[in-house]
Amino acid sequence: MNKTNAWKLALATAVAVGATQVARADTIKIGVVAPFSGPFAIYGTQFKNAMDVWEAQHGKSVAGHKVEFIFKDSGGPNPSAARTATQELLIKDRVNYLAGYVFTPNALAIAPLINQSHTPTVIWNAATSVINAKSKYFLRTSMTLPQVSAPLADWAYANGIKTVVTAVTDYGPGIDAQKAFAKEFEAKGGKILDDIRMPIKTTDFGPFIQRAKTDKPNAIFSFIPAGPPAFSFVKAYTDNGLKADGIKLIGTGDIDDETTLQGLGDASIGIITSQHYSQAHPSKMNQEFVAELKKLHPDAVANFASVGAYDGMHVLYRMIEAGGKDGAKGMKAVIGSSWESPRGPLTLDPKTRTVTQNMYIREITKGPDGKLENKEIETIKNVPDVGYPTK
Amino acid sequence: MKSLLPFALMALVAVVAFYAFPYNLAFLTRVVITMILVLSLDLLIGVTGIDTLGQAALYGTGAYAAGLFAVHVWADPVAGLLVGGLAGAVVAFVSGLLLMRTHGLTLLMLTIAVAEVFQELANKLDWLTGGADGLGGITMNPVFGTWQFDFIGQTGYIYAVCVLFIVTAILKVVIGSPFGLSLRGIKDSPARMRAIGTPVGRRRVAVYTLAGAVAGIAGALAAQSTALVSLSVYDFQVSAEAMIMLILGGTGRLWGALIGTAVFMAVHEVAASVDPFNWLFIIGFLVLAVVYAVPRGLIGLPEEIRRMVGRLK
Numbered sequence: 001m002n003k004t005n006a007w008k009l010a011l012a013t014a015v016a017v018g019a020t021q022v023a024r025a026d027t028i029k030i031g032v033v034a035p036f037s038g039p040f041a042i043y044g045t046q047f048k049n050a051m052d053v054w055e056a057q058h059g060k061s062v063a064g065h066k067v068e069f070i071f072k073d074s075g076g077p078n079p080s081a082a083r084t085a086t087q088e089l090l091i092k093d094r095v096n097y098l099a100g101y102v103f104t105p106n107a108l109a110i111a112p113l114i115n116q117s118h119t120p121t122v123i124w125n126a127a128t129s130v131i132n133a134k135s136k137y138f139l140r141t142s143m144t145l146p147q148v149s150a151p152l153a154d155w156a157y158a159n160g161i162k163t164v165v166t167a168v169t170d171y172g173p174g175i176d177a178q179k180a181f182a183k184e185f186e187a188k189g190g191k192i193l194d195d196i197r198m199p200i201k202t203t204d205f206g207p208f209i210q211r212a213k214t215d216k217p218n219a220i221f222s223f224i225p226a227g228p229p230a231f232s233f234v235k236a237y238t239d240n241g242l243k244a245d246g247i248k249l250i251g252t253g254d255i256d257d258e259t260t261l262q263g264l265g266d267a268s269i270g271i272i273t274s275q276h277y278s279q280a281h282p283s284k285m286n287q288e289f290v291a292e293l294k295k296l297h298p299d300a301v302a303n304f305a306s307v308g309a310y311d312g313m314h315v316l317y318r319m320i321e322a323g324g325k326d327g328a329k330g331m332k333a334v335i336g337s338s339w340e341s342p343r344g345p346l347t348l349d350p351k352t353r354t355v356t357q358n359m360y361i362r363e364i365t366k367g368p369d370g371k372l373e374n375k376e377i378e379t380i381k382n383v384p385d386v387g388y389p390t391k
Numbered sequence: 392m393k394s395l396l397p398f399a400l401m402a403l404v405a406v407v408a409f410y411a412f413p414y415n416l417a418f419l420t421r422v423v424i425t426m427i428l429v430l431s432l433d434l435l436i437g438v439t440g441i442d443t444l445g446q447a448a449l450y451g452t453g454a455y456a457a458g459l460f461a462v463h464v465w466a467d468p469v470a471g472l473l474v475g476g477l478a479g480a481v482v483a484f485v486s487g488l489l490l491m492r493t494h495g496l497t498l499l500m501l502t503i504a505v506a507e508v509f510q511e512l513a514n515k516l517d518w519l520t521g522g523a524d525g526l527g528g529i530t531m532n533p534v535f536g537t538w539q540f541d542f543i544g545q546t547g548y549i550y551a552v553c554v555l556f557i558v559t560a561i562l563k564v565v566i567g568s569p570f571g572l573s574l575r576g577i578k579d580s581p582a583r584m585r586a587i588g589t590p591v592g593r594r595r596v597a598v599y600t601l602a603g604a605v606a607g608i609a610g611a612l613a614a615q616s617t618a619l620v621s622l623s624v625y626d627f628q629v630s631a632e633a634m635i636m637l638i639l640g641g642t643g644r645l646w647g648a649l650i651g652t653a654v655f656m657a658v659h660e661v662a663a664s665v666d667p668f669n670w671l672f673i674i675g676f677l678v679l680a681v682v683y684a685v686p687r688g689l690i691g692l693p694e695e696i697r698r699m700v701g702r703l704k
Contacts, residue, residue: 036667037671073663079620105622109527109618109619116542171522172524175517201507
């Protein structure tokens with residue numbers, strides 16, 4: 001028996017069992033694979049909180065279908081754990097849809113599985129462009145790094161920044177961000193003075209900041225994954241007096257993410273970042289979203305992971321509404337569709353299957369409540385995933 | 392005859408697990424692969440007394456070697472295993488020439504450092520390894536050209552179990568051989584072994600190389616069953632968890648490595664699916680309880696109970 005036949009048999013059994021269930025209570029199962037433990041557990045928490053908000057606003061069933069979530073912990077970037085968890089969800093729990101996935105290798109590892117099982121999978125975070133090219137069943141409600149960094153290059157050049165030192169974490173996403181920024185910035189006529197790659201496990205950023213300082217650029221562009229390292233980097237920038245020397249810090253929204261923003265202190269005021277979401281986004285829908293979040297989880301903050309999950313829920317519910325258990329029908333209904341999200345208008349781009357969205361240039365300022373916030377100062381409308389492989 | 396009994400028991404457990412958990416074969420395969428890794432560690436820590444926290448360097452290299460071999464040369468699983476084992480052995484031999492001159496904390500630090508160096512190397516060579524995105528595109532041929540890897544993971548499981556049997560049997564023979572006895576001697580007293588003419592340094596390098604081959608095979612199996620190799624194969628966590636499993640099960644007798652791995656991963660799996668948010672607490676509690684109550688590991692449990700019952704009488 002070859003591979004496809006074995007799978008078809010398994011699928012047939014699954015469908016047969018599934019069909020008998022349809023006649024009775026119709027429950028749609030969705031597997032959520034994300035880090036719920038370890039150093040990246042914050043992602044799981046942000047996802048879960050956003051799901052709670054969605055369920056509070058839209059209920060736990062849609063169009064007569066009950067929606068049930070099954071959570072699996074993937075830990076950190078661990079493709080074999082992610083694959084095992086996904087395989088179990090598909091074979092044992094017979095989920096109809098998959099969601100979550102924070103790290104690129106984890107998402108890439110499951111591409112062969114969903115290609116065989118034809119399961120629509122909504123990525124809530126993993127941000128390397130190439131993922132969606134590996135399976136047509138991937139839909140992404142987060143963003144990609146080129147999507148975020150290219151618009152920032154335009155803005156920087158238009159706002160008097162002509163020379164830049166780039167400083168990014170030395171791994172896939174960091175290099176993606178650096179390349180996208182440098183390409184766009186140099187095309188405009190700007191100059192990259194130095195390209196600093198910082199090891200992923202570094203905690204002391206002082207030497208890198210010093211190196212950037214000696215080049216006397218107008219600004220430093222940076223991408224560092226959200227969390228404690230990004231925090232220390234910005235600390236190193238503020239502590240080494242670069243602001244006084246007239247060197248600006250610009251970067252992707254990861255470096256001043258809402259979960260660490262308050263700790264950065266007043267010295268961080270004036271840092272410019274580009275991101276698809278700010279908790280301070282002044283729309284009615286976002287205010288309602290944040291208010292509901294604070295009501296359910298008083299200590300929670302909303303960040304990019306929250307909207308990734310919230311809009312992921314939107315996509316899942318729309319698919320269920322249109323297709324029930326029929327994933328293909330569901331996908332047809334959502335691909336190309338547009339909706340309003342707490343971050344602004346979204347369209348699920350038929351070509352890249354990543355959401356086309358507004359990018360916001362934000363400046364750290366003090367909000368009306370005396371807390372630091374990412375104030376949106378400019379909007380770049382409808383940015384698609386510009387990094388999608390063209391072949 | 393008596394020495395075959397544990398193997399029969401092992402076979403029984405493997406068969407029962409296959410039929411009892413038909414939907415968890417992917418997980419069971421991971422358990423079996425981890426068992427092979429922990430066996431390699433037992434050879435070092437338990438048998439020879441070489442304390443290392445760098446098993447990930449050998450495991451990871453085996454994984455990348457097998458992955459690259461499958462993508463660029465030949466997707467035959469068994470050949471891939473041999474390549475992975477060879478790669479692990481080569482890395483162990485070369486690094487062992489330096490590492491095996493040191494002991495104690497220095498050795499621990501250096502082994503960790505070697506794994507870190509390899510991780511950074513794999514990250515830098517992203518044109519070859521795929522960097523942080525991982526090395527993808529691995530599709531394995533059928534085992535011996537006959538058994539196709541299936542979606543549910545039956546072939547993968549049986550294949551891994553067979554490899555585990557062969558590895559365990561070989562290691563049993565090695566440990567029972569004069570070479571193995573000299574390793575035990577080195578554990579108890581290197582000075583005395585040197586005095587009676589055993590080339591201690593060379594023996595240590597030899598056993599490290601053998602452990603490297605075994606760890607490399609485990610890595611190769613992991614690469615083949617996941618069909619993707621990522622930088623996480625070099626994680627410190629890989630080495631540290633292997634050590635915890637070994638201590639949990641009991642060192643020096645191989646069976647402890649198998650039991651420790653099975654218990655640790657089973658508890659991990661159950662706890663993580665019952666409560667994906669707080670399961671780490673349960674794991675921590677288990678390890679604490681075992682280390683405190685049964686210092687020699689789970690394999691010492693029957694004896695410990697016998698002693699306690701004896702004391703009651």
